[in-house]
Amino acid sequence: MLNRQSVLEKYFPPIWLRFLIIILLILGIFFRFTYLDRKVYSHDEAYTSLRISGYTKTEFIQQVFNGDVFAVGDIQKYQQPNSEKRLIDTINSLAVEDAQHPPLYYVMVRLWMQFFGNSVATTRSLSAIISLLAFPCIYWLCLELFQSSVTAWISVALLTVSPFHVLYAQEAREFGLWMVTILLGSAALLRAIRLGSKQLWGIYAVTVALGLYTFLFSGLLAIAHGIYLFAIERFRFTKTVKAYLIATSVGFFAFVPWILIVINSLSEIERTTTSAQTRQSLSVLVSGWIGNISYLFADFWRYEPFFPDLNLPVLRWGRFLIPLILILVVYAFLFLYRQTEKQVWLFVFILSGVFTLVLILPDLIIGGKVSLRPRYVTPCYVNIQLAVAYLLAAQIISSKLIARKFWQLVIVVLISSGVISCAVSSQAETWWNKSSHANPQIARIINQANNPLLISSNYSLNIGDLMSLIHLLDNKVQMQLVTEPSIPNIPDSFSELFVYNPSQRFRSELEKKYKLVDVFKYSRLWRLKQKSS
Template identity: 85%
Template sequence: MINRQSVLAKYFPPIWLRFLIIILLILGIFFRFAYLDRKLYSHDEAYTSLRISGYTKTEFVQKVFNGCVVAARDIQKYQQPNSEKGLIDTINSLAVEDAQHPPLYYVMVRFWMQCFGNSVATTRSLSAIISLLAFPGIYWLCLELFQSSITAWISVALLSISPFYVLYAQEAREFGLWMVTILLGSAALLRAIRLGSKQLWGVYAVTVALSLYTFLFSGFLAIAYGIYVFTIERFRFTKSVKAYLIATSAGFLAFVPWILTVIHSLSEIESTTTTAQSRQSVSVLVSGWISNISYLFADFWRYEPFFPDLNLPVLRWGRFLIPLILILVVYSFLFLYRQGGKRVWLFIFILSGLPALAIILSDLIIGGKLSLRPRYVIPCYVGIQLSVAYLLATQIISSKLIARKFWQLVMIVVISSGVISCAVSSQAETWWNKGSHFNPIIVRIINQANHPLLISSNYSFNIGDLMSLIHVLDEKVQMQLVIEPTIPNIPDSFSDVFLYNPSKIFRYELEKKYKLVDVFEYSRLWRLEHKSS
């Protein structure tokens, strides 16, 4: 084990590998910035824009869902910075209705949009730029953890073309920023432990605060770091333990204002997370966890009817990669445990295990499906990627020719799967992380009408979905939105009247006067026609 670690530390990637990694890095940057506005601006992203505008959801509903006919484009003011609301209103909108999302990312995006505009591509471009910081972040973390440049470079290569990280690099949400704070915080912690510098512990304290102000689940991460520090110090109150406690306390102290906000908004948080509280069977959870892990390395087989412009059924064979990826991940952890040294495997095991375990136990005991949302367990995926990178880096320089060739082939397959996944996903209008998969088709149908009216209500998830549609509906589209059980007075001056995702009661009332015609199979869209016609 010592010899293996020594070899890794001294080994520098050969020219062919460095050339390959540079190409993959360029591809990774390209995929992060290419076609930024092609995919559907999702329900969640629309709420990001609502918070940036400074309006609350309550204000938006009161002002727009009033039964009046209004142009879709006139509602854009609730999806961008405006003169009526300032930065304090953005923070207040989060504090009042969405305190589980701390304000750091939203403040950054508001300033970004004020400087560079409010198009979908511009809004998402900040996440893409932030995601580039993950490259030096994971390189630094690998140097601190493995003392191996080849492992660091392979980690950069895997991260650059990971379909999972590329997806979130193109989304107007805080999870790309959270990824960066995780990497920088982990690297700063390891370096502070190794060198014991007060300045480094100060840097770690700053990363704790930034991570907490990015996403609340960073609290689990701080606990995981604490377990690691106490364990490697053999549960003695050493200088490192003392420094960790002081630095972490300083980070949490800086976060106290938002902690108080969260406590004050617990009832609101509970009401907005009800969709994640339905109990799932263990088999459904396990199947979801396995699929989510596979998306780290390959994600090109999700051909579904809701991808009308991505007719690639030939790639369905990729599903057979899921068990192979699982085997690779499990073996990498076993290999890491046997060969990596205690300080290395313990860090990765705790980083991967504790934050994920906290969410998994919540789903198993209380009920829910938070663990099926991969963005919530990003620390676990970071650990998985580090483990696989260590396995590949160690084995592709094996002294045994057969082993070396086999693992080089495995690395080529993993890299090729990532590149194919990113290429396929880049051409799609929607993907598994977007939701509302039929909306691109719905938008095309509405936009093709001569003088369309879109009717909907505040039922279910309609508020977020309608805000999403606003970004792609033509200027000619008019909207008439109501708060149920109000039934709108529909004008007769429109060529086509569409109804979007009504409740059963809403449909029943409209069917007394109109005939509802399904626009297409599996749709949430109907066309209203007078029964007399």
């Protein structure tokens, strides 16, 4: 074991691998920045823009869902920075209604948009830029964990064209930034443990605070770091353990103002996360977990069950890769356990295990689907990629020619699958990580109409979906929105009337005066026609 590890530490990437990594870095940057505005600006991203604008959801409903007719352009101010609201209002909007999302990313995006504009591509471009920081961070983490440059370079190669990471690098959400804080914090911890300087522990404390102000699950990451450190220190209260506790305490202390806000908002957080508490069958959970792991390396066969006729350019034959990827991941963990020292494999196992247990067990025992949302399990996925990278690095230096050629082929297949996946998804206007799947097609129907009025209410998820939809509608479109159980007084001055996702009651009331024609599947869009007298 130690002999293989010693060889791996001294092994320098061959020319073919260095050339491949340079090409992949170029491709990775290209995939992160190409067609930033092509995919639908999703329900969740629209809420990001609402927070950036400084308005609360309550204010938006009061001012827009009041039965008045608004032009699409008039509603845009709730999706971008404006003169009526300041930066402090963005923070207040989160604190009052959405404390589960700390403010760091939202503040950064607001400042970004104030300088560079309000387009969808501009908004998402900050996430794409932030995602590039993950490359040096994962390289540093691998050097600290494995002391192997070839492992570090293979990790970078896998990350550059990972479909999972590319998708979230193009989303106006905080998860790309969280990925960077996970890698940076883990690398800083390992270096602080190794060298023990106060400056390094200070850097780690800063990463703890940054992680917490990015996403609340960073608290779990800090706990996992602590479990790892106690384990390698044999559960003794050593100088290193003391330094960790001080640094972590400083990081958490810096987060105290937002912790108090979260505590005061627990009831609101519980209400907004109800949808994630729906019990799922074991088969659904297991297939979801396996599928999500496979999307780290390949994702060009995704089938959207709710909207199967949408524009998803999938290659479904690629599904045969799923069991092969699962076998590769399991073998990578076994190989890591057998071939590395305890402090190496324990780091990967503990960080993966903590998030796996904390998210999966409640879904199994209580019921829910939080563990099916891959963005929440990002630290686990990071460690899966680390294990696979170590396996590939160790095997391509094998003394057996056949083994070297086989694992070089595995690298080519994995990387090719990632490139194909990124190329395929880049051409789509929606993908599995997006909500509001139907909006692009609905917008095309409405935009083709002459002098259209779009009518809707606050039913179900309409608020976020309508905020998503306005990014696709032409300025000529007018909107009339109400809060149920109110029914709008529809003007007679419009040539065509549409109703977006009406509730059964809302539809029944309209049918007293109008004939409703379903113009988009799944009852997402209806056309109103005056009943003949």
